[in-house]
Structure formats: C-alpha cells, structure tokens
Amino acid sequence: MSLSGSREFVNLCQAQLALLAQSFDLVSCAVYLTEQWVEGINPKLVPVVVYPEGATAKPVPNPSRTPQKTQPQTPLSHPLLPPAGVFLSELAHPGPPQSTALTKSSIASPLSEEQQIVLPLLHNNEVLGVLVTRREEEGWSETELSQLEKVAQTLAIACFLDRQSRGVHEQLDQRLRSMGEQTDRLDDLLHQIRNPMTALRTFSKLLLKRFLPEDRNYKIAESIVRESDRLQDLLQGLEQYAEDLETQLTPTPKLLPAESSRPLSLLPGARLELAPVEILDILEPLLLSASAIAQEKNLQWFTHLPPHLPPILANGKALREVFSNLLDNALKYTLTGGVALEAGLTEITPQGTYQGVALHDTGLGIPPADQGQIFQRHYRGVQAQGSIPGTGLGLAIVKELLDQMQGKIEIMSPRQPNPNLGLLPPSPTQPGTSVILWLPLFNSAPFQHD
Template sequence: MLMSASSDFIALCQEQISLLTQGLGASLSVVYLTQELVDSPTGEAQLIPVVVSPETARLKYRDQLAQGTVNKQIKFGQILALPNHRSKLLTAGLVSAPPSQESESTNTAPPNLEDEYIFSGNQIVLPLIYEGVMMGLLVTGREDRAWNEGEESEIQRIAKTIAIACILDQRRAWLQQQLHQQQVLQEQQRDLLDNLLHQFRNPLTAIRTFGKLLFKRLRPTDPNRDVATSIVRETDRLQELLLQFDQVIDLTDADLTPIPLAESQVVVEASVQKEAKPPLLLPGTGENATDCDLTDLLALLLKSAQAIAQERNLELITDLPENLPLTKANLKALREVLSNIIDNALKYTPAGGKIWIQAGQKKANFQGIAISDTGPGIPAEDLEHLGERHYRGVQAQTEIPGTGLGIAIAKQLIEQMQGEIEVFSPAFNSKITSLQHPGTTFIIWLPEVKDW
C-alpha cells in the first residue's frame, strides 16, 4: 500500500512536535514516513521527512539532499535527522549506530559542525509502529541535556499517538481509493449499458418499420396480417420498455459527478498509477480492418433507411458511383457508424424533407461518404461539443427522443479505423437545402486501400 499523508495528519504531527519543542525543550524533531507500509521493523525502508521542526532544518536538509550529501536509503535502526554524520545515527536505545559503508562512501567532505545539529546521546529515535505495522520514525533531540526517564515516556506516548493517527490516515486514504475505483467502475458500466441500448434501438426501429410496411402490403383477408400486426405490437412494446428504462437510469449531472478526493495530500510515493479504462463493448471490437466496398455496404443499409423514410414521408436520394476505390475499415464498426448518422438524419429531418447520401467524396488518401439532410441544422455553439457523450444541445429541448450517444459512438469507432468525421451546418449541398431548412452534412472519411 502506498503511503500518503493528508493535511489533517500533518497538522496533528505539528501539534505533537510542538509538545516536544515547547514542553520538553527539543531543539530538532523530525517525523519520517516510509514509502510503503512495512510489516516489521527489519530490513530496509525508504524514509522521507514529512514534518521537520524547526523549519530551517527542513530547508537545510533539502539543500543537502539536492547536493547528494544525504543518504536516501536508510535502514531501520539508523536515522539521518539532517546531514549524513555518524553522531546523528542513533538507535531507539540512545546508542550511536556505526556508520554503514554507504554512508562513508557518500560523505566525502568533512561536515561543518558549527552549522549542523549535533546531538550525540541527546537524540531519541522511535519507530512509528501500530498493530505490528511500521509506518515511519520519530526523531527528536536537544543540545543542552539528556532526556530523563519521564521525558522518554512522554516521547513514547507522542510517538504512539502519531502512529495511531498515521494508520487511521492510511485507512482513510485506502477507503477513498476504493470509493474512487468504485466510481470509475460504475461509470464504465453505465457507458457500456448506454452503448448497448443505443445499438439496440436502430435494428428495433427497422424491424418495426418492416412490420408496418408488410401489414400495408397484405390483403385484408390474408392470414399473415395477424403476424405483421404482432410484429408491430411487440416492437412497440419493446420501445416502451426502452423508454421506461431510459427514464430509470437517466441520472442528472450531479449524480454523474464523481466525489472529489482530498486535494491537500502529501504523497510519499514518487508516482501514483492511473486506472486503465477498458474499451467499451462496441461493434467490431477486437476485429481487424479489411478491404471494404462502400457501395455494397451502403446498399444493405439503404434498404432499412428507405423503408423508414417512406413511413416518415421523407425523400431519400442516393448517389453511389460504381467502381469506387476500396477502403480499409472494420465492417461491423462502419455499419454501426453509418447506421447512427443516417438514423440521425431521418430523425431530425421534418416530414416532407430530403436526405441525400453520396459516396465518392475524395480527400488526399481518403474516401468519403456524405450524408446531408434538410433539418433545422446544428447551432455553432453545439458543433464544438459534437462527439461528447450524452450531449444533445438544443435538441434536448425538443420532443425528439435521443441519448446524445450516436455521434459519440460513431466518432470513437471511426477514430479506431484511422478515419475521421467532418460536420458542416448549414449543409454544403445546395441542391436540397434552403434558408428555411439549412440542414447538416456529415462526411465520414476512411483511408483508401493502397495500390488498389
């Protein structure tokens, strides 16, 4: 477990150190914490000072640490209160410890005894141990006299208080870390559920539309009309269930805001690892890109789109040139991208409007598919937010249902295929747009197959 010290713990240490300074006359006191919790006071432990009194001693320590004259690696039973000098390496029993080979090799220059704190037998070193776990050391000393038995007992009580406070502080940090990880997991699960529900809607809408068209084409005496009626009825029921489910999980921004962790924290470890966010379950995840004929792929999608457009009194215009260059794409992912963009055009274009799907756009080594509509267009302030999850902008104020996920999912999938999506509003296609219906154009760019 990585060690960290909150501002509350630092404040408690400072209060305890003031008892040593004001009550017992200590002229130098240091609280060290280990970089990791140690099960027993044996072996080596990285120790870092978190509270030093007086503060001038901390500044001197930092300067000499930067100059390389202070050991960073300290064994238990050996403590370097300030500069590296054996008169300061004292055990808890007030006996000077012999210098290590490392100490002798790193301390090449003789110390300036007038500028340094020298305590010899007047220094006490106590481990901060609670429930068998070592968390650091308390070092204190004074220049004028040795400690008596009553003062040593008081120092031990102070060390015990700091140790208990430290373990409680670590438990607090652990609980905050667990809370943060739980929040990250919940966010990932919500994103996964949102994606699955959004991907479920498009084929459900297509099935419902096909059922209604089938019902209209059958004669009143045809027994299959009951089958078509049942298809429409069950898809309507599924859509109602989806709507109810959306309302249940429709959390507010406040609900989705993670609880912030304490900012005022002294982290003893040099770095903290970030959680790796797993990829969301999206179409084509884990599959390799293949050579793709855009005309063939669009022909399949346009069957569903044409049926929906007919039901909603929309004119669907297509322009699919033959012998287009092949593109590199993930077929399942690209199908989802095109389905989302076309579905948006069908959804936001009012009855009597037009939708134009054009393949054969060209840019550098990319092939593009342009999808234009005669809808109300997208305000400039919303354009810069397109691709953000759950962002709907002005559309959130309309009665048109939506989750703000279609473009976000499409953008993520296209980026995985090394492509991009461009958005123009008003639409750039003047053949179908007007001042009253400025519309929007989405262009999906995919890399061409080299040497095609």
C-alpha cells in the same frame, strides 16, 4: 499510495510536534514515514512534517559504523534532522552491523552539542515511520521519555488508520471507475440496439398497411407492430435506468477520461481489426431500412452511388454502426424535406488517399456553439431542450469507431447548397447538415500494412 499522508494526518502531526517543542524546549522535531515495508529490505524514510517549518535537513552519520572524531562545532542556527531518503537502519541504536531494527525507544548518539531521540512509529509489529526530536545538552527524564513514547504510539495508530482509510478510498475510486466504464458500455449497447429496433418497427408498420383487416395475415402483422412497440418501451426503460445509474456514479470527477483507451462496446475486450471492405456491401441493407423510414415520415430520399468503388481499409461491423448512427440522426432531425446520400468522393492527402461518403439533410441543423462539442458523450446541445428524444451518444460512438479505423469526419451546418442532390436549398428554419466520412483506401500506402 502517497507516503505523505492525508491532510488530516499532517495536521495532527503538526499539532503534536508544536506541542512537543513547547513542552520540552526542543530545538527541532520531525515525523518521517517509511516506504512500503518489505521483509528483508531496509526501507527509506520520507519526511512528512518538520518543526519548525522550513528547517534544513542534514545527513546523520550511520551509528552502526565506526564513529569518526570530529572537531567541536559552533551551535547551528537550524535543526539537525535526517535528510529525505535516509535508510531506517541509519537511525537505529548503535549495535551490530547486521542489526537494522529499531527498538521501542532507541536513543541515538549525541550529535554536535544536542541530544537526539528517535522513536519508531510501531503498530501491529510494523514500522510505519519514526519520530525524531532534538534539544540542547539537557538530558531526558523517564517521565519525558514516557510522554514521547505515548506521542509516538498515537502517531503510529493515526498513521495506520490514515493508510487504511486511503486504501479504502482508492479501492472505492477504482470500483467507481470500473462501474463508470460498464455504464458507458451499457449506454453504447442500448444506443446500438435502438437503430435496428426502429427499423423493425418501421417495417412492421409498412407491412401492416399492405394487408386488409379481413386478411388472415393482418393479425400477425398487427402483433408484430404491438410487440415492437413493447420492445421500444422496454428499451426506453433501460435507457432511463442507465441514465439514473450514471447520475449515481458522478459525485466524483469524470470517472472515464476522454483519453481513456477502454474497449469499445461494439467489440468488448479487443481493438478493431481492419481489413479490405466493400463500402456498397455495408451501405445497401442500411439504405433499404433508411428509405422505409423516410417513406413513413413522408421525407424525400435520394442516393447517388457509383456502381463500382475501390475497397477501403475498415472494420465491417464498426462501419455498419457508423453509417447506422449517422442515418438515424439525419432522419430523426429532419422533419420536412429530405435526406440524400452520395458516395465515391475522393481526397488525396500526404497521409494517403481517402474515399468519402456524404450524408445531407434538410433538418434542424447544428448551431455553431454546439459544433465543437457534439462528439462528447451525452452532449446534445440545443436539442436537449427539444421534443426529439436522444441520448447524445450517436456521434460519440461514430468518432470513437472512426478513430480506430484511421478515418475522419467533417460536419457542416448549415448544409452547403448542391442542386445535384435533389434537396431544397438550405433556409433559416431548415439549415440542414452535411456529414462527410473519409476512410482510407485499402491500397493507399500509409494504411495497407497497418
């Protein structure tokens, strides 16, 4: 917590010091706050407000030490105030060397041709700071000292309330940040649930088409479709709840900075562990679901998979989520035409050798204005105005997981023409998108020991 105090507290101090200076003809005055009080440790003083503004702080001799004789000095044009970092005991009333506490109204020895009054800001037996005042040789009356003490008491109470208020706000900000992190995890989990849920609905509908109405299994398949539709509705309700909750948590600046190292919702509380992974083992079950969805949507579906591929360094669960999100996007935003997946690409870089998997579609494409922001959470760009539902989390999750797996992603829209894929060439209405994932080979030297 900052020791300088809030703007309101500083304004109060400025007003009080200006009033004191005018009422008592002061040469200078200042308010200092102590560092966090710890029993047995002599805290330092930090200046908060100095009057007049721009006054130069000068060292104050420690009254607890033997005073040294000094030659008469010419009156100074600037006030003599304690410097930043002076210890609290150095402003105490002269006394035994072991005494470091300030009395209720300790008065330090005169310095130069001025008289200094140092009053502690005391509240609940805690020294929160000091009020320092100086003026010419004229002495202080009991009435003036009493008024100074009342000002010190007022500033002490204000300082205490200010610290309490800032403490509460810091706790509130911390709670909001924590709730923001939990909301992000909830968003990720809901998004990750959606893909297998979509696959189940698709399989159940395809299964229903295989039975005649008089078949005894028809009712069972029909029930599966009905319940999967119900689960889909519940999932949409949860997503809406998460969106409303996030809206309530955003009266302050972004609660979770982009560079935050929060654990991914895929594996809460831990970073991804990397190991050799056979990429075809991850792809094959996902491609089965994707081809069924393409069939239901009357889309063409092409795959180009070499029979043998070297293992990559990755996390199997995370890689499954990456491909699942990319396949879901390709199928969701492709209204006509088709989708093609090819594996076995290779890229050699100074950092190591990468294996590539490319996914191409004939869909709506990604406008150039959106391409620089598509990895931001909840960013949907032009698609936010369309009729296709989405949360804007798929590519953000992909990027987060790939970063942890030391992988890379390239997105090209419009899609580059390639007659070998089996897809129609890009057109103005169907520019399509190509996404290429690059993952390090397991035996690539820079990665194999990570």
